Amino acid sequence: xxxxxxxxxxxxDNPSPRRTPxxxxxxxxxLQGWDYVWxxxxxxxxxxxxxxxxxxxVTIALIGLIIWVMKGFFLGGEMSMNAAAPLQFGxxxxxxxxxxxxxxxxxIEGLSRSVETHTDADSPSRYEFVEYQxxxxxxxxxxxxxxxxxxxxxxxxxxNTLYDNPAxxxxxxxxxxxxxxxxxxxWNEGDGLNGVANGLNVTPxxxxxxxxNNLSADTIGDYAHPNIAAGTQIFAPGxxxxxxxxxxxxxTRDEAATSSSLWGQGKCAAVIxxxxxxxxYEWPTSDHYISGxxxxxxxxxxxxxxxxxxxxxxxxxxxxxxxYAGWNxxxxxxxIAIDHGENADGxxxxxxxxxxxxxxxxxxxxxxxxxxxGYMGSTGRSTGPHLHFExxxxxxxxxPHAYLGE
Numbered sequence: 001x002x003x004x005x006x007x008x009x010x011x012x013d014n015p016s017p018r019r020t021p022x023x024x025x026x027x028x029x030x031l032q033g034w035d036y037v038w039x040x041x042x043x044x045x046x047x048x049x050x051x052x053x054x055x056x057x058v059t060i061a062l063i064g065l066i067i068w069v070m071k072g073f074f075l076g077g078e079m080s081m082n083a084a085a086p087l088q089f090g091x092x093x094x095x096x097x098x099x100x101x102x103x104x105x106x107x108i109e110g111l112s113r114s115v116e117t118h119t120d121a122d123s124p125s126r127y128e129f130v131e132y133q134x135x136x137x138x139x140x141x142x143x144x145x146x147x148x149x150x151x152x153x154x155x156x157x158x159x160n161t162l163y164d165n166p167a168x169x170x171x172x173x174x175x176x177x178x179x180x181x182x183x184x185x186x187w188n189e190g191d192g193l194n195g196v197a198n199g200l201n202v203t204p205x206x207x208x209x210x211x212x213n214n215l216s217a218d219t220i221g222d223y224a225h226p227n228i229a230a231g232t233q234i235f236a237p238g239x240x241x242x243x244x245x246x247x248x249x250x251x252t253r254d255e256a257a258t259s260s261s262l263w264g265q266g267k268c269a270a271v272i273x274x275x276x277x278x279x280x281y282e283w284p285t286s287d288h289y290i291s292g293x294x295x296x297x298x299x300x301x302x303x304x305x306x307x308x309x310x311x312x313x314x315x316x317x318x319x320x321x322x323x324y325a326g327w328n329x330x331x332x333x334x335x336i337a338i339d340h341g342e343n344a345d346g347x348x349x350x351x352x353x354x355x356x357x358x359x360x361x362x363x364x365x366x367x368x369x370x371x372x373x374g375y376m377g378s379t380g381r382s383t384g385p386h387l388h389f390e391x392x393x394x395x396x397x398x399x400p401h402a403y404l405g406e
Contacts, residue, residue, distance in 0.1 A: 126179045127212040129157070129235075134173045136282070136405040139370070140166040147177050156241060157184040164243045168319070170280035170369065171405045183239035189230040193223040200239035207236050257339035259324040260350055261392055266326020266335060268363030274321025275366040276341030277349060281317045281403045282369060284353060284389055285376070291386045295399045302397035303352070303390035310357055310385040312376040315369075317351045317391070317404075322365045322373070324352075332388065333380025334359055336373050347394035354388035355379050 041050050132143065140162075144151040155164050158175050162168045176184065183200050197204045204223060208215045213234055221227045228234070256270035284306070291307025293299070316338055324337035332354035340349040357377025367373060378385045391400045 127210070129176045129178055129184075129212075132175045132177050134169055134171050134175060136171045138169065138171070140169055143175065143177075149178070150181050152240070152243075153178060153181045153183075155243070156182070156239070157235075159184075165368065168278055168369065170278050170282065172280070178235060180237055182235055182237040183241055185234045185236060185239075187228050187230055187232040187234055191226075191228070193220070193226045193228075196234070197236070200236040200241055202236045202239045206238065207234055210235055210237055257321055257323050257341075257348075259337045259339075260348065260395070261390075261397070262324045262328055262330075262332070262335060262337050262352065264324075264326065264328040264330070266324050266328060268323050268325065271321050271323060271339070271364050273366075274339070274364065275319045275368070277318035277320050277343075278369060279318075279343060280369075281351075281391065281400075282315065283404055284315050284317050284351075285312060285387055287312070291384070295401065297397075303354075303388050304400050306387045306389055308376045308385060308387065310375075310377050312385075313372045314353055314356060314374045314376060314387060316367045316371045316373050317369070317389075318349075319369045320351075320367060322361050322363055322367065323350070325359050325361055325363050325365075328354070328380065331381030333382065334374070334377065335380075336361065338367065338373070343393065350392045352388075352390035352392065354390075355382045355386060357385075 132147075134143070140151045140154050144154050151166065154175065154177075155162055155166065157178050161173055161175065178184065182202075185196060185200060187196075193204045193207065197207055205217075207213060208217055208220055215228070219227060256272050257274060258270045259267050285308055287306065287308045289307050290304060292305035293301045295301065295304050314336075318338075318340045320338040320340035322336060323339045324335060326335070327333065328335045332352075334356040335352065335354045336356065336359060337350055337352050340351065343349050353374060355377055356374040356379060359374045361367060361371075361373045376385055376387050382388075389400055391398050391403055
C-alpha cells in the first residue's frame with residue numbers, strides 16, 4: 001500500500017513531457033491536399049509550366065470578367081436610349097423628323113441667308129489708331145486710298161505734322177491713321193463738350209461713345225466742364241473742320257530771299273514773304289537715273305544730271321519761294337531757283353533746276369513740295385533732254401545725293 005502510494009507520488013512530481021503538435025497537422029485539410037499535389041508536380045519537374053499555365057488562366061479570366069462588365073454597361077445604356085420616346089413636333093407618333101443636312105443656306109422658304117465668312121458692317125473692325133511711315137513717292141491721296149479714308153481725314157488727324165497742308169508730306173514722317181473718317185482733336189483747358197462737338201460737326205454723344213476715347217456718360221460730368229484733361233487726344237468719328245488757309249498764311253523771312261548763284265534776265269526782285277521748306281528734299285523728277293554727269297567738283301560739275309524725256313514734269317524738291325525764273329546766258333538755258341529759307345544750322349537753302357523746255361511759275365511764287373514748276377528740256381548748253389539739279393546750302397553747292405531719298 002505504501003509502495004503504491006509512493007509510486008503515485010513520484011508520477012505526480014515528475015510528469016511526462018507534453019508532445020509538440022506538428023504545424024502541418026494544424027493546416028486545413030484543403031491546403032494539405034494542395035501541398036501534396038504541388039509536391040508531386042515539382043517532383044515531376046513541371047513547377048514552372050504549372051505557374052505559367054496558372055497565370056495565363058487567371059489573365060483570361062480577368063479579361064472575360066472585364067468584357068462581361070463592359071457589355072452589360074453599354075447594352076444597358078443602349079436599351080435605355082431605345083426605350084426613350086422619340087421627339088415629336090406636332091406630327092403623329094409614327095412620323096419621324098429628320099434633321100436637314102447643311103448646304104450653306106437655309107433650306108426653307110421665305111428669307112434666306114447664305115453663310116459667308118465676310119460680313120460688311122457699318123462699324124469699323126478696330127478703334128485704335130495705327131502708325132504709317134511715309135515712303136518715297138507717297139502722297140496724301142495715295143495713303144488715304146490705301147486705308148480706305150478721305151484725304152482730308154489724313155490731314156485732320158495729323159495737324160501737328162502736316163498743318164493741313166498736303167504738300168508738307170515727306171518720306172520718313174510717321175502719320176497717325178484712324179480706323180474711320182473723322183478728326184483727331186487735342187483737348188484744351190476750358191474746352192466745353194458742346195462747343196468742341198459743334199466745331200467738329202458731330203454730336204457730344206458721338207465723342208463720348210467712341211470706345212477708344214475711354215469716356216463714359218456716367219463720369220463725363222457737366223458738358224460745359226467735362227472731366228477731360230487738357231492735352232487728351234479725342235477722336236470725333238465722322239467729324240470735319242475748316243482747313244487752315246495756307247494761301248494767306250505766308251512765313252516772313254528774317255532777310256529777303258534772292259538768288260544766290262544765278263544772274264540774268266530771270267533773276268527776281270527780293271522776296272520778303274513766301275513759304276519756307278520742310279527740311280526734307282524729294283527727287284524733282286519721276287525718273288531717278290543719271291543720264292550724264294554726276295556731282296563732280298573736280299570737273300566743275302556742281303550738280304547731277306537726271307535723265308528723262310522732253311516735257312516730263314519737274315517738281316519742287318521742297319516748299320519755298322521762286323527767286324529765279326527765266327533764261328540764263330551762262331549755259332543753263334531756262335532755269336528756276338527756289339529759296340527754301342534757313343535750315344536748322346541757320347544756312348539758307350536753295351535749289352536750282354536747269355535746261356527746262358518751259359517754266360510754269362513766276363518770280364515770287366510760293367510753291368509746295370511736289371508742285372510742278374516746269375518741264376524737262378534741253379535748252380542752253382545741253383546735248384539732250386535732262387534736268388541739271390543743284391542744291392545750294394549757304395554758299396556751298398552740296399551733293400544732292402546726300403539729301404535726296406532713293
